Amino acid sequence: MRGFIGRRPILSGIIAFVALLLVLESFPVIPETKQAVVVRFGKPVRIYNQYKAGRPIGAAGAGINWRIPFAEQLVWIDKRVQDVDMQRQQVISTDQRRLEVDAFARYRIVNPTLMYVRAGTEQQLTDQLRPILGSEVRNELGRIEFASLLTPERQGIMDSVRTSLNRIARQYGVEVLDVRIKRTDLPDGAPLSSAFDRMRTAREQEARSIRAQGAKQAQIIRAEADAEAARTYAASFGKDPDFYDFYRAMQSYQQTFIGDGQEKVAGTTIVLSPQNDYLKEFSGRGGPK
Amino acid sequence: MSIHLGWGSRVRGLFADTKGPWGSGSGDGGSEPPSDDGQSSGPWGDTPRRRRSAIGKGPNVSTLDEFLRRSRARFGRGRGGGLPGRPDRSLVLWALLGFLLIWLVFTSTHSISPGESGVVTTFGRYSRTLTSGVSFTLPSPIERVKKVDVQTIRSIDMGSAGSDDLMLTGDQNLLDLAYSVRWNIRSPELFLYQLSQPEETIREVAESAMRAVVSQVTLNDAMGDRRAEIESQVAQNMQRILDSYHSGIQVQGIAIKQADPPDAVNDAFKQVTAAQQDAQTYINNANAYSLQLRQKAQGEATAFEKVYEQYKLAPEVTRRRMYYETMEQVLSKVDKTIVEVPGVTPYLPLPEVKKQQQERQQ
Numbered sequence: 001m002r003g004f005i006g007r008r009p010i011l012s013g014i015i016a017f018v019a020l021l022l023v024l025e026s027f028p029v030i031p032e033t034k035q036a037v038v039v040r041f042g043k044p045v046r047i048y049n050q051y052k053a054g055r056p057i058g059a060a061g062a063g064i065n066w067r068i069p070f071a072e073q074l075v076w077i078d079k080r081v082q083d084v085d086m087q088r089q090q091v092i093s094t095d096q097r098r099l100e101v102d103a104f105a106r107y108r109i110v111n112p113t114l115m116y117v118r119a120g121t122e123q124q125l126t127d128q129l130r131p132i133l134g135s136e137v138r139n140e141l142g143r144i145e146f147a148s149l150l151t152p153e154r155q156g157i158m159d160s161v162r163t164s165l166n167r168i169a170r171q172y173g174v175e176v177l178d179v180r181i182k183r184t185d186l187p188d189g190a191p192l193s194s195a196f197d198r199m200r201t202a203r204e205q206e207a208r209s210i211r212a213q214g215a216k217q218a219q220i221i222r223a224e225a226d227a228e229a230a231r232t233y234a235a236s237f238g239k240d241p242d243f244y245d246f247y248r249a250m251q252s253y254q255q256t257f258i259g260d261g262q263e264k265v266a267g268t269t270i271v272l273s274p275q276n277d278y279l280k281e282f283s284g285r286g287g288p289k
Numbered sequence: 290m291s292i293h294l295g296w297g298s299r300v301r302g303l304f305a306d307t308k309g310p311w312g313s314g315s316g317d318g319g320s321e322p323p324s325d326d327g328q329s330s331g332p333w334g335d336t337p338r339r340r341r342s343a344i345g346k347g348p349n350v351s352t353l354d355e356f357l358r359r360s361r362a363r364f365g366r367g368r369g370g371g372l373p374g375r376p377d378r379s380l381v382l383w384a385l386l387g388f389l390l391i392w393l394v395f396t397s398t399h400s401i402s403p404g405e406s407g408v409v410t411t412f413g414r415y416s417r418t419l420t421s422g423v424s425f426t427l428p429s430p431i432e433r434v435k436k437v438d439v440q441t442i443r444s445i446d447m448g449s450a451g452s453d454d455l456m457l458t459g460d461q462n463l464l465d466l467a468y469s470v471r472w473n474i475r476s477p478e479l480f481l482y483q484l485s486q487p488e489e490t491i492r493e494v495a496e497s498a499m500r501a502v503v504s505q506v507t508l509n510d511a512m513g514d515r516r517a518e519i520e521s522q523v524a525q526n527m528q529r530i531l532d533s534y535h536s537g538i539q540v541q542g543i544a545i546k547q548a549d550p551p552d553a554v555n556d557a558f559k560q561v562t563a564a565q566q567d568a569q570t571y572i573n574n575a576n577a578y579s580l581q582l583r584q585k586a587q588g589e590a591t592a593f594e595k596v597y598e599q600y601k602l603a604p605e606v607t608r609r610r611m612y613y614e615t616m617e618q619v620l621s622k623v624d625k626t627i628v629e630v631p632g633v634t635p636y637l638p639l640p641e642v643k644k645q646q647q648e649r650q651q
Binding site for chain 1 (some may be wrong): 414474497509530534550556558570574578591593611613615619627
């Protein structure tokens with residue numbers, strides 16, 4: 001061996017190089033993230049590292065595998081969960097309301113051979129799944145009312161979208177894990193501005209009602225105070241109504257004719273008759289009484 | 290082993306040569322001519338020495354013809370080149386051996402810092418996960434280690450302030466929401482191998498979960514006291530969805546940074562606040578009135594009772610006394626006219642009286 005290398009170094013170098021190439025070609029390294037379909041002259045013959053539900057990572061499949069060099073080609077297909085995004089589109093609900101919906105689906109290629117045969121590349125797969133997702137979402141949402149989109153029911157809707165999408169996706173060797181509505185928006189223009197109007201008027205209504213309630217409460221508080229004052233007065237003055245009458249009259253005279261000393265009271269002229277009680281002593285004792 | 294090493298160097302030499310004619314940059318004017326200086330050195334001689342000798346040789350003609358001619362000459366001569374017994378042959382071997390040793394040491398010991406995990410793959414297949422500390426693996430082409438930071442909590446901001454990113458609430462109102470998602474990697478091997486775009490997935494799942502939760506609460510709840518509840522519910526939902534993908538991601542929490550009505554209707558919302566203030570003002574005023582009135586009533590009632598107590602002791606006298614006192618006070622301050630004659634309708638010169646008053650006032 002050594003002698004041969006010594007004698008034919010170039011030839012042995014070439015042989016070594018070719019051998020290395022052969023080894024590399026024959027024993028491809030499959031990473032964890034990929035599945036590989038082995039295609040022999042255009043015909044898929046076997047799969048390396050195929051996804052199986054429940055199999056732990058690193059169990060088998062990935063790593064060094066073999067192939068017939070040059071005759072068999074590897075087609076790499078992602079093993080991980082991937083996503084397809086729906087184009088934003090308008091959906092009309094049964095009550096004729098428009099809604100802009102954005103959804104996404106997560107899928108995994110579980111049958112790489114089928115996927116390779118039916119779709120070719122991953123890009124083509126996404127391109128085919130996207131419109132299907134869009135139409136399924138539109139179909140399902142078109143069957144329900146606008147309001148139920150905003151309820152827990154919506155998860156049920158998504159499940160049925162997933163089921164029907166799955167039925168189609170299975171033909172491509174794809175399993176759909178999950179379909180979710182990302183956003184449901186009102187379309188720009190009339191629907192959005194009318195929603196704003198509704199919100200605005202609702203707030204104005206709320207503002208008015210708050211003010212009215214405040215006023216109502218204020219009125220009740222005042223009335224209660226009035227009532228309590230009346231009760232207090234009655235309890236106290238009721239002890240001797242006759243004296244109260246006199247007492248209050250005296251206070252009233254002072255108030256009316258003199259004031260409380262702070263405000264100037266308009267000048268008053270009083271015309272008194274001698275019969276007035278105050279003047280009864282004016283005509284001397286024994287006068288009219 | 291030595292055979293392999295020899296091959297290695299040979300292959301390297303071959304590659305180094307083929308670069309020559311195409312002038313790939315290697316430091317000396319862009320052309321690296323193969324050695325053809327007639328010495329006994331074989332074509333597979335060590336590369337560095339040849340390079341050194343090449344530097345001094347001046348400009349080289351790097352055409353394809355030249356290369357072919359030289360190659361032919363070299364290949365023809367190659368037969369005579371004896372590999373063993375070359376003076377620096379062992380030196381090359383030692384250098385390669387040293388390089389290999391360093392390679393082995395560097396690619397088989399791994400120091401994983403705290404908060405990191407090392408995911409080990411054997412020829413691409415996942416084999417194990419290393420925890421922090423120093424660990425050993427097989428050298429590089431066989432086993433590879435990818436370090437993943439599992440401790441750091443990352444944050445993704447969703448929906449920015451002032452953007453037109455509106456959400457529909459359960460009562461069909463619109464809400465301008467900004468929030469952030471904090472997450473870290475729980476199991477690095479799942480994180481690496483299960484999702485093709487982990488960060489994008491988190492974004493979409495967060496958006497979906499947040500919108501689903503917000504669509505089930507009212508606008509006031511979302512803006513007000515149920516925020517914390519929404520945050521925890523979204524975090525739970527996200528975790529559930531991400532777990533269903535076996536993503537290896539742990540959602541640490543959601544923080545709602547801003548939950549406002551859209552700009553277009555913000556004024557109306559401010560009016561509500563103003564109305565609340567107004568209503569409070571009304572109530573405060575009424576309370577003040579109430580307090581005042583009650584105090585006044587109590588004061589008056591107490592005053593009356595005090596007087597009444599005294600009055601009861603001597604009713605007639607007290608009554609007259611009070612009467613006279615009041616009359617005194619009243620009549621002393623007013624103009625008085627006493628009409629003495631009964632049966633005569635008195636003529637009251639009211640303008641006269643007024644004039645008198647005005648005079649008095651001046």
